[in-house]
Amino acid sequence: MLGISPKNRVDDKLYKEKLSSTIVLQTPKAAKVLAYWLMGLSLVFFIVLFLPWQQNIRADGEVTALRPQDRPQTVESAIAGRIIQWRVMEGQFVRKGDTILQLAEVKEKFFDPNxxxxxxxxxxxxxxxxxxxxxxxxxxxxxxxxxxxxxxxxxxxxxxxxxxxxxxxxxxxxxxxxxxxxxxxxxxxxxxxxxxxxxxxxxxxxxxxxxxxxxxxxxxxxxxxxxxxxxxxxxxxxxxxxxxxxxxxxxxxxxxxxxxxxxxxxxxxxxxxxxxxxxxxxxxxxxxxQYYLISPQDAYVVRALKAGIGETIKEGEAVATIMPDNPYTAVALYVKPMDVPLLSIGRKVRLQFEGWPALQFSGWPSVSVGTFGGRIEVIDAVDSKAGKYRILVSPDPEDDPWPVQLRQGSGVLGWAMLDDVPIWFEIWRQLNGFPPSLKDQPDDLIYGSKDKKSKDSKTDEEVD
CATH class of the missing domain: 1.10.287.2610 (Helix Hairpins)
Incomplete structure (x- = not known):
């Protein structure tokens, strides 16, 4: 009737000039695409709301050592004296009993060599x-x-x-x-x-x-x-x-x-x-x-606090800083007081070390990349600094080992993992400012009288 067929089409110019109302009545393709995308995203978002999300407590801290003897220390002189010889250089490895420097006497009553x-x-x-x-x-x-x-x-x-x-x-x-x-x-x-x-x-x-x-x-x-x-x-x-x-x-x-x-x-x-x-x-x-200052343990000489020959030092004055060799590395995290009741000994922690690229999904630790596992070993009974409480985290034997390049004092970002909840509940909790929830009350906030010795012995066995 209209004489329109695949071989006999309406001229495009005539279509645009004479039939423009049809163009106005059509839905734009971009709008359709946007609508499809919005519908898909809404569906995905709705599904995501019901996915499990592991609650966590975020805290920052630094790399340290679990045992006090593994932390950096100063070598002090028990007597007053005058430096006559340095036996080491900064960065040098020394064995236990190796001489760091030699002193000469400065008090008159001890001048007699015999x-x-x-x-x-x-x-x-x-x-x-x-x-x-x-x-x-x-x-x-x-x-x-x-x-x-x-x-x-x-x-x-x-x-x-x-x-x-x-x-x-x-x-x-x-x-x-x-x-x-x-x-x-x-x-x-x-x-x-x-x-x-x-x-x-x-x-x-x-x-x-x-x-x-x-x-x-x-x-x-x-x-x-x-x-x-x-x-x-x-x-x-x-x-x-x-x-x-x-x-x-x-x-x-x-x-x-x-x-x-x-x-x-x-x-x-x-x-x-x-x-x-x-x-x-x-x-x-x-x-x-005491004229010979020796290293108390196998360690690296980090810094000489006194320099030169002939410099006089006082009794109890530090002359060098050393870092023990092969320390049992741990992480010290500082958490808010409101989060302390939610923590317990042995709870899992995810750690992100400075200098190691990582992609962390705090609620989905299984899909995180570049983070390392740990577990809580110590929870301080008193606040440490700025009203926060310190917790010590040791490597998790069930997770990947920590990098050997870690240095004490490096920054760390940590997430103490709690219980699983739906994402919609976590969003609702965050919007209302509610604290995380726990299904069970933590058993131990600090080392108990029965478990402390067993944990200490276990730590020593792991170090060995």
Missing amino acids: LLLRLKEQMEAKENGITAYKAKISALSNQILALESGLELSLSKARNKLQQNQFKLISDSTDWEAEKINLKIAEDQLVRAEEMYKKGLIPLTTLESRRLKVQETNAKVISLLNKVLTARNEILNARIELNSLQAEYADKIAKAQSDLSSARSFLAEGEGELAKLTLEYSNMKIRNE
């Missing part, structure tokens, strides 16, 4: 003096024992003599009393004889014999009285001798004990001086060893 020999001689002289005092103490002790033994013997002898005199006094007193009775009898017989003589009953010779017997008996009584008095004097002398012996030996023993106490005092003084000399000798011997 000071140790002098102190040794003084110690030997003092030891000889102590030996002599010990011998004197032994001799005085033996002397006191001998005096005490002699005192016992002398006192025993004097007591025996006193006892003998007492027995003699008793015997003489008995004889004297008996003779006094005989004298009384003789006098009575004489009186009766005189009466009988007057009566003529006895002759004069009998009377004279009675008188003679009275005189003889009286003489015996006087003689025995003299013996009694002599015995009493001997007893008194024996007692005086006994007291004299006690006083004499007490004086000798007291003098010996005084000498013994003096010797012991000098011995104690000598032992005190010897102990002082021994301490001084030991200190000087140790001080001589």
Whole structure:
């Protein structure tokens, strides 16, 4: 009817000029494409909203070491001195016990190079003096024992003599009393004889014999009285001798004990001086060893804090910084206080080190590229700096090993991984400013009394 066919088409010029209304009524191709794209993106976005998203806590920090002995340290001088020789260069590797630098003495009292020999001689002289005092103490002790033994013997002898005199006094007193009775009898017989003589009953010779017997008996009584008095004097002398012996030996023993106490005092003084000399000798011997500053462990010399020859350093002043060899590397991350209750020992962490290119999807750690795994080993019980809490993260043995080129102090960005939630929930949480949620309460916020030793031993085994 219109005469339009594939071989007989409407002229394009006529179509554009005469049929422009049809063009207006048509939907533009660009709009169709945009609509398709928007519909597709909306569908994709809707699907994505229900994909799982792993919640995480973001924190930054630095590379460090898990064990304190693996962290950078300074080598300090225990004594004041003057540098006379450097034995190492910066960046050089040193073994434990290698000399870093040599010092010379700066204090006058230690200038004598033979000071140790002098102190040794003084110690030997003092030891000889102590030996002599010990011998004197032994001799005085033996002397006191001998005096005490002699005192016992002398006192025993004097007591025996006193006892003998007492027995003699008793015997003489008995004889004297008996003779006094005989004298009384003789006098009575004489009186009766005189009466009988007057009566003529006895002759004069009998009377004279009675008188003679009275005189003889009286003489015996006087003689025995003299013996009694002599015995009493001997007893008194024996007692005086006994007291004299006690006083004499007490004086000798007291003098010996005084000498013994003096010797012991000098011995104690000598032992005190010897102990002082021994301490001084030991200190000087140790001080001589301090002239050589040695490396406390296998390490690299990072920086010399003192330079040149002849420079003087003070006691306890640092002279060099060293970095231990083969440290057990860890990461120190600093988290906000509100995030600390969500963390626990052993929780997984993803790490991005400065200098290593990475593409991190914090909610999808499985598709991240260039990040490394770790696990929380320590959570500080107090804040560390700027109101944040430090956590120490060690390498995850189930993940790729950390780069060997890591240096302590390098920056690190970390994500502590929590539980999985839908993306729409995470968006809603972020918009409302809610904290992440946990299905279960963390068991340990810091090392517990039961787990700390096991974790420490496990760390040492991993280091070995």
